[in-house]
Amino acid sequence: MTTLTESEGITFVSGHLTFPTIGLAVTTSQAYSSGDCVGGVISFADAFRSTNLMSGILQTMIIVDKGTTSCSGMDFYFLDTATTGTAPTNDSALALADADLLKVCGRVQFTSGDYRVWSDNSIAVKDNLGIPVRATTGTTLLAVAMMTSTGFVYTSTGDVTVKLSILAD
DSSP, X not given: OOXXXXXXXXXXXXXXXXXXXXXXXXXXXXXXXXXXXXXXXXEETTOSSBTTBOEEEEEEEEEEESSOSSOOOEEEEEESSOOXXXXXXXXXXXXXXXXXXTTEEEEEEEOGGGEEEOSSOEEXXXXXXXXXXXXXXXXXXXXXXXXXXXXXXXXXXXXXXXXXXXXXX
């Protein structure tokens, strides 16, 4: 594959496959509860090729945790536009407003069994997702993450990174 451009961890390659990557702003030294939002609203910048082609197929999702060896479950909800209700914030209960539910264009669920745990870090990979995702404006894909178990503590604010592979239109 030939790399066309590269900036801020986002690589565009032939075949219009994009790899948006972002670090989650997590809380340290405090346990997340089941149902808590992890990192607030997540913006995957340049997930789509242009403002005329604002959709694609989410193929793979990867969570890299550089500081954790005990992983719990997390759900990611992808949104086609920003929420109009109360904005989801880190380490608080995630509750989307009724009007925002129709903005969800996909969900990826990670369980503790999805993680490969090593001595001081872990990774979780979901392949072959085939989830249609889109943005109603711009080229940024939005998401929110929700913890699905209780008592999980991150060790550093920069430890968690999420990477997507999207077959962009």
